[in-house]
Amino acid sequence: MTIDSTDEPDPALLGRVFRRLRQHRKLSVVQVAEALGMPPRTYTNLEAGNARIHFERIKRFAAFADVDPVAMQTSTMFGSDAMAMACCDNKLMMINLLSMEELFDELGDGIGDLDSRTIIAGFDQLKAGLIAAARKPDPFAENWTASKRSSVVAWGISIKSLLSRKNRPPP
DSSP: OOOOOOSSOOHHHHHHHHHHHHHHTTOOHHHHHHHHTSOHHHHHHHHTTOSOOOHHHHHHHHHHHTOOHHHHHHHHHHTSSHHHHHHTTTOHHHHHHHHHHHHHHHHGGGGGGSOHHHHHHHHHHHHHHHHHHHHSOOTHHHHHHHHTHHHHHHTTOOHHHHTSGGGSOOO
């Protein structure tokens, strides 16, 4: 995957993201259209790539379908629906955004004082840790999620989904 430099998200790609996530969650066009407050035909046009989609609509869809809104948006930058599909259950991109918000809350303008090499090294460590965790889950996620409950709820994402299925460490 490479990051696409286009200024505006591709409506056809974003429509495909909506469709694949809807199908993954086994939701009907009518159910989603109703949840988004639009006629089914309008929603069908959205999935077909015939409509501009604003982030507020992505957030409403994500809350209804219980998927990661940030990964949906990020998928358009990568030019593929793969990110949205990979993160729909674990909410990786939303968690990343919330963590960056915490970093900013802690450092404020001091973020600008961080050296690029330090940032790269930090993300390399994070990436290595996530790769290791993907191979052997860590119960830390449950404690982190519990402490972020209000932020996660504000995004309209269920806590249950963050701790469900493949996200829960084995007993």
